[in-house]
Amino acid sequence: MAKVTMTVNGRQVSGHCDDRTLLVQFIRENLGLTGTHVGCDTSQCGACVIHMDGKSVKSCSILAAQAAGSTITTIEGLAADGELHPVQAAFKANHGLQCGFCTPGMVMTAVDMIRRHQGQLDEATVRAELEGNICRCTGYHNIVKAILAAAAEMSGARVAAE
Amino acid sequence: MYETQYHRASSVQDAVSRMEAAGEGKYVSGGMTLIPTMKQRLAAPSDLIDLRHIAEMQGISVNGRSVRIGAATTHDEVASAAALKAVCPAICHLAGHIGDPHVRHMGTIGGSIANNDPAADYPAAVLALGATIVTNRREIAADDFFTGLFETALEDSEIITAITFDAPAKAAYQKFANPASRYAMAGVFVAKRDNGEVRVAVTGAGANGVFRQMDMEAALAANWSPDALATVSVDATDLLSDLHADAAYRANLVKVMAKRAVAAA
Known part of the structure; x- marks a missing residue:
């Protein structure tokens, strides 16, 4: 022990x-x-x-x-003060999950991906970055949409803050 | 997983002492192969000696065209090192296509080379770049290092501390990834030196692990272009044959990947 x-x-x-x-x-x-x-x-x-x-x-x-x-x-x-993290909110808004089992890993992956690419993501990059995450429900389409939406929102928020 | 005892080494010397005191010890760096292997009970080291926190094994230094990569440097760090990308983008590209982002955050160059998986990417780079494997005891030329499937010239308790090489004039790596595992079914690293010397190393395809394709080296030394490979025939005799691809299929893949690599270099 x-x-x-x-x-x-x-x-x-x-x-x-x-x-x-x-x-x-x-x-x-x-x-x-x-x-x-x-x-x-x-x-x-x-x-x-x-x-x-x-x-x-x-x-x-x-x-x-x-x-x-x-x-x-x-x-x-991830959530702060009872508010969903922007990636969590984007998964909800874009129906980026069905059964939800892979979702914690998907969301944590998305947060890391958006950070490393400083929000500058396109669909091909998101799909390549999801290499290590498997979802058996969604066909990934709405997951990719959610991540792109979150990236856009988060870089918009950063620009506004600057 | 069978029981094991974990040790965090503070220095190379500390790691060696702990290994020598252990019964059936193993070094662990990122653990991206070893931990899953232990979970399957295919490995059962009595002791795990963690090299990930040893400062002298970290980091990348580029001095002119001379490169040193600490053995505990992760794939992600290699993939995103700007100074390295400036002199040898091929190795950054290779590192950025190992496994997936999470694996690249943990897995290390030293671990990959010490493990010498026949489908791993790094051995092809190390061999084609004519790199030197620096250990706590000596320096080993890449040509002498890889001795067979999962076999290397490393002795008991010896630790890779760094990989060094001179940046080539041109280089590139292309692989055909297995659609499920994403391991290379054939991966080819081509490198051309300023003096015209060419080295071509193949991973994923050899029945004895990574190897140099000398016929391609000769053809490319005479004419550095994908077309130069058209007349080279790849011997399928010593290539892997399994349910993913037979030897003849892999022989063809080697040629296609080599052409793509030269075109990309």
């Missing part, structure tokens, strides 16, 4: 777990944050995507011990 400490959604947390505990298990079972999903468990599907030190990663392919000391954001950490 190891004691693992990290910052999750702005709060310092620690817990005891086996060294072999996956980060996604630690998040779901030790911390009770079940928004992060386990889909394939073979690092293909991206339902478990979270941000570690500001970058999207697959939490089913990382040990909690590897993530000790890092800063983690999960889907639960």
Whole structure:
């Protein structure tokens, strides 16, 4: 058993777990944050995507011990003051989900993608960036629409702020 | 996953000491191959020694045309390094097409090369660039490093600390990705030096892992153009044959990818 400490959604947390505990298990079972999903468990599907030190990663392919000391954001950490994050709002407005199982990973991926491309996205780029996320319901069309809408809104907001 | 004991190494020396004290230890860097392999119980190291936080293994330096990439540098960092893109855009392009964005945020060049997966992308770049693999003990030429499927010249507890090479005059990498796994079914890295020397390395297709295609090297040294490859025949004898593609199909892919790479260089 190891004691693992990290910052999750702005709060310092620690817990005891086996060294072999996956980060996604630690998040779901030790911390009770079940928004992060386990889909394939073979690092293909991206339902478990979270941000570690500001970058999207697959939490089913990382040990909690590897993530000790890092800063983690999960889907639960996106909304601020009861307001949906612009990406969450865009998924809702564009019907970017059906069953919703892949959605936490899709949203976390979209936030990371928009940050890295500074909101400058086109459809082909979004589709290429979704390489590591699988959705079996939507055919991706509305997910792509939602991400493009969020990117446009977020870069508009940034321009307005500047 | 079987039980394992996790260690975070603070330096290369610390990592070596921990490995030497371990029963059946393994180094882990990004872990993008090793952790999934352990989850499937195909690997069961008694100890995992994490190299990801070792400062001396991080970062990219470009000095004129001489490049050094720390072994713990992630694919994403290589893909987006402006100084590297200025002298060798081919390796940035290659790194930006490994796996998916999340894998690229964790996976490292040292890990990829040490693992020597026959369908991994980096071995083709390292071999075609004639790179040097720097370890905690010695420097190994790429030609001597890759010794077979998942096999390298690394000895027990030896650690890759960096990859160094001189930027080529021209280079490019093209791969034909498996539609499901996205691993290369054939990937070809071509590089031309200022002195006219050409190296062509093929990944994803060889039954013994990455290899140099000498006939293509000779043809391209004489005439650096996709057309020069028209008369080169790729021998299918030592190529992989599996349910994704038989050896003859891969032989054709090697040629098509090589032509595309020369055209893109």
